[in-house]
Amino acid sequence: MSNSSKPRIKPTLPVYRVADQLYIQLPGKCVEMADESHAVETFVSLLDGTRTLPEVRAALKDSGTDLPEDEIADAIRKFDQAGLLEDGAAETGLDAHHLERWKRNLGFLENYSSLTTSKYALQRRMRDYRVVLLGLGGVGSHMLYDLVGLGVRDIRIVDFDTVELSNLNRQILYREEDIGRAKIEVASERILAYDPLLKLDTRSTYIGCAEEALAVVEGRDLVLSAVDMPKMQVVNWINQACVRAGATLITGGVDSRRIAYYTMIPGVTGCVECWKADVAERDPVSAGLSARKTEWAESNAAEPRFPEDMSAFGALVTLYTAHVLAEVVRLATGIAPSTSQGRLMEAYFDDVVPRESERWSRRDDCPVCAHLPARSAA
Numbered sequence: 001m002s003n004s005s006k007p008r009i010k011p012t013l014p015v016y017r018v019a020d021q022l023y024i025q026l027p028g029k030c031v032e033m034a035d036e037s038h039a040v041e042t043f044v045s046l047l048d049g050t051r052t053l054p055e056v057r058a059a060l061k062d063s064g065t066d067l068p069e070d071e072i073a074d075a076i077r078k079f080d081q082a083g084l085l086e087d088g089a090a091e092t093g094l095d096a097h098h099l100e101r102w103k104r105n106l107g108f109l110e111n112y113s114s115l116t117t118s119k120y121a122l123q124r125r126m127r128d129y130r131v132v133l134l135g136l137g138g139v140g141s142h143m144l145y146d147l148v149g150l151g152v153r154d155i156r157i158v159d160f161d162t163v164e165l166s167n168l169n170r171q172i173l174y175r176e177e178d179i180g181r182a183k184i185e186v187a188s189e190r191i192l193a194y195d196p197l198l199k200l201d202t203r204s205t206y207i208g209c210a211e212e213a214l215a216v217v218e219g220r221d222l223v224l225s226a227v228d229m230p231k232m233q234v235v236n237w238i239n240q241a242c243v244r245a246g247a248t249l250i251t252g253g254v255d256s257r258r259i260a261y262y263t264m265i266p267g268v269t270g271c272v273e274c275w276k277a278d279v280a281e282r283d284p285v286s287a288g289l290s291a292r293k294t295e296w297a298e299s300n301a302a303e304p305r306f307p308e309d310m311s312a313f314g315a316l317v318t319l320y321t322a323h324v325l326a327e328v329v330r331l332a333t334g335i336a337p338s339t340s341q342g343r344l345m346e347a348y349f350d351d352v353v354p355r356e357s358e359r360w361s362r363r364d365d366c367p368v369c370a371h372l373p374a375r376s377a378a
Contacts, residue, residue: 008049049088135226213241269342
């Protein structure tokens with residue numbers, strides 16, 4: 001706790017008394033303190049974000065409780081460790097418009113704030129995160145709205161497709177009147193109407209090789225890939241591009257009745273090539289199936305979709321988006337560890353319970369990422 005800090009019980013935490021007990025309500029649990037003399041209640045009332053530690057001590061003394069400063073500091077430290085406090089003197093670094101627009105975000109981030117890390121700093125990390133969203137279909141259209149709602153301000157969107165009637169069971173950016181229009185054009189209109197202050201970079205392009213993928217991911221902190229054509233090759237190109245650009249990649253998708261996703265961080269996790277090599281050693285049957293699919297896709301370029309791609313259910317698209325956007329928040333802010341780093345996570349519609357399906361590590365012989373210096377996760 002710095003000398004300038006002004007401890008405040010977090011505004012979203014109810015404080016109440018029942019008989020001789022004082023309670024502070026946290027999400028899913030409650031801090032209970034015996035307080036027959038009301039001394040704790042007085043102390044808590046002074047933690048309102050207007051007083052430094054010496055000022056809290058002086059106010060306590062005026063109320064009839066004279067305690068050494070180190071005891072008060074220890075009590076404040078314990079309150080902070082319990083997740084009860086934030087710094088009332090923290091600079092917001094946000095203008096009035098965004099303080100109001102992101103007010104409910106700040107209420108959520110308050111759960112992870114403390115005397116040393118403010119909810120405003122966490123929201124600014126979201127604001128400054130540079131994201132590229134590849135694909136504006138079912139997953140991409142949900143993600144675009146949610147990214148902007150989270151407070152991400154610098155977004156590049158990439159798509160080459162047009163709106164079709166069959167898109168409208170899940171692709172929430174579009175209407176029937178948009179059929180035949182370029183998705184990127186419609187998406188730009190809708191999302192800028194939602195937030196006119198958004199910094200939006202649009203790229204109407206098809207990714208057909210690693211160099212084309214690199215051109216759209218360079219300069220980004222995070223790549224959210226929601227493209228699936230050409231089916232078996234595009235993830236390899238995006239993986240190579242992200243490794244070269246040093247950008248974190250989250251990708252996966254909706255596979256009939258399940259969702260699956262994973263996170264690749266260059267220099268921290270193994271890349272897609274590492275994963276494929278692991279599978280080839282551990283599960284030659286799966287590796288052989290993947291190879292045959294790749295051969296089929298390469299020899300049927302005019303019909304690049306597999307039969308399972310014809311299933312796209314809105315509830316699963318929403319579920320997938322929720323899981324991945326939670327990963328985005330964890331990565332951008334650091335409030336919790338990533339759950340899909342170097343892991344394929346999956347959940348089936350039947351019970352929607354997330355499970356680890358596969359795990360892999362960096363390989364020293366990987367032709368794509370072995371040259372990268374190792375680094376720790378942020």
